[in-house]
Amino acid sequence: MTDFARLFEGLTFKRVLLVTILCVWAAAAIVWFFANTYLDLLVSALCVGYTSMVLFTAATNVRRHRLPQWVIQVASIIVGSFLGTMLAGIVKGRPLATMFTERYYGVLITMGLGIGFGCMALWVYNFRERESRHAAELARAQAERAQLEKNVLQAQLALMQAQVEPHFLFNTLANVQHLVETDPASASRMLESLIQYLRAALPRMREDATTVGREADMAKAFLDIHRMRMGSRLDYVLEVPEELRCRPFPPMMLISLVENAIKHGVDPCCEAGSVTIRAREDGGKLRFSVADTGQGIAPRKGTGVGLANIRERLKTLYGTGARLVIEENSPRGVVATIEIDAGLPAEAPPPVAAAVAAAA
Numbered sequence: 001m002t003d004f005a006r007l008f009e010g011l012t013f014k015r016v017l018l019v020t021i022l023c024v025w026a027a028a029a030i031v032w033f034f035a036n037t038y039l040d041l042l043v044s045a046l047c048v049g050y051t052s053m054v055l056f057t058a059a060t061n062v063r064r065h066r067l068p069q070w071v072i073q074v075a076s077i078i079v080g081s082f083l084g085t086m087l088a089g090i091v092k093g094r095p096l097a098t099m100f101t102e103r104y105y106g107v108l109i110t111m112g113l114g115i116g117f118g119c120m121a122l123w124v125y126n127f128r129e130r131e132s133r134h135a136a137e138l139a140r141a142q143a144e145r146a147q148l149e150k151n152v153l154q155a156q157l158a159l160m161q162a163q164v165e166p167h168f169l170f171n172t173l174a175n176v177q178h179l180v181e182t183d184p185a186s187a188s189r190m191l192e193s194l195i196q197y198l199r200a201a202l203p204r205m206r207e208d209a210t211t212v213g214r215e216a217d218m219a220k221a222f223l224d225i226h227r228m229r230m231g232s233r234l235d236y237v238l239e240v241p242e243e244l245r246c247r248p249f250p251p252m253m254l255i256s257l258v259e260n261a262i263k264h265g266v267d268p269c270c271e272a273g274s275v276t277i278r279a280r281e282d283g284g285k286l287r288f289s290v291a292d293t294g295q296g297i298a299p300r301k302g303t304g305v306g307l308a309n310i311r312e313r314l315k316t317l318y319g320t321g322a323r324l325v326i327e328e329n330s331p332r333g334v335v336a337t338i339e340i341d342a343g344l345p346a347e348a349p350p351p352v353a354a355a356v357a358a359a360a
Contacts, residue, residue, distance in 0.1 A: 011054065015057075016050075016053070020046070020049070022117065022121065023042065024045075026045050026049075026113070026117050027041040027044075027045045040092070043088055044084075044088040045113075047084040047087040047088035048084030048114035049084070049114070051081075051087060052080030052118050055076040055077075055079055056073055056076045056077060056118075056122070058076070059073050059075070060073060070122070070126060073122055073126075074119065074122065078111075080114070080118065081110075081111045081115045085107050085111050085114065089107075190228045190229065210248070211245060211246055211247060211248060212240060212244050212245050212246070212247045212249045212279050213240065213246060216238060216279065219254050219255060219277055220236075223236045223262075232272060233266070233267075233272050233273065234262070234272075234273060234274070234275070235273070236274060236275045236276065236277070237275075237277070238277050244281060244286070247286060249286075249288070250313060250314075250317060253288075253310050253313065253314075253338060254338075256307070256309065256310055257310070257336045260290075260336065261290050261291075261336070262275065264294070265293075265295060265334055267294075268295060269294055273292060273293045273294055273333075275290065275291070275292050276290070277289070277290055281342060285341060286339070286340045287338070288337070288338045288340075289335055289336065289338075291329050291335040292333045293329065293333040294333045294334065295332075296329075296332060296334060297328055297334055311323075314340075318340060321340065321341040322340040322341065323338075324336065324337070324338055325337045325339060
């Protein structure tokens with residue numbers, strides 16, 4: 001019973017309506033060439049059309065066999081036209097015997113018209129079916145391409161982040177080594193702080209996204225470690241509104257900015273300097289800035305993978321929806337600001353093709 005019902009899948013109201021409209025139009029088109037009344041031709045057209053439609057639907061749903069599907073469909077139209085012509089004679093009250101004698105030519109004409117209109121409808125159906133199949137194949141190919149591009153994006157992000165991790169860790173361990181050599185009494189305290197920091201930071205380094213609050217807390221721990229090394233030479237201010245602490249933010253970017261502010265700003269030039277970290281939302285953008293009172297932009301000759309990776313990761317994650325801005329601080333130093341459109345979540349990259357184009 002299930003297989004029988006499957007033969008008539010697609011016999012929808014829309015298809016019945018289309019066949020009805022075609023029959024009405026066909027009867028109106030040919031009524032001028034025959035002595036029959038319009039109603040007489042319409043009855044014949046509807047009988048032939050509905051019968052051919054049912055057999056065509058069954059032929060389309062039949063299981064695959066050696067013959068091409070279009071051959072079976074044409075055969076269904078021929079058989080449907082014959083049976084529909086017989087049905088039309090019965091509906092009109094004509095004896096079947098006359099259908100093969102004095103009305104023989106009328107039957108042939110009705111069948112011929114049915115086959116002609118049916119084959120025309122079959123051509124339109126197969127053309128649309130072929131276009132739909134091509135569209136589905138194109139959509140599937142685009143989906144596969146999008147998945148490949150997504151995989152490339154993930155590999156790019158993993159590579160960029162892998163470059164940040166050893167860069168950050170090696171510099172931190174170098175600071176610990178320096179403190180051990182210059183102030184052994186403070187080495188134990190700093191090492192304990194470093195261990196606590198790494199326990200919190202390392203699990204987050206490979207995450208796709210974290211929050212503003214977690215990144216700010218990591219930056220605070222990082223600055224505490226450096227202040228133990230630099231003593232009174234380093235001061236810092238952390239201004240992160242409570243309502244922004246839960247906002248998503250890419251991991252390890254803020255640490256890179258803070259590290260640059262100390263390594264290339266305060267540490268090389270100043271007897272005393274400060275680092276100010278601020279987070280705010282303004283004009284539909286989330287802004288996270290790191291300002292230092294160090295030596296400024298001009299003397300700096302580069303910051304390795306830090307800023308380069310921030311820019312590349314922002315392009316890859318957000319396309320044109322985020323940027324890194326480097327400006328002079330007043331009266332001295334540098335302000336590095338990450339701007340992200342407030343409506344873009346860090347955990348969900350933008351459309352893949354746009355992101356790949358931005359990362360290229």
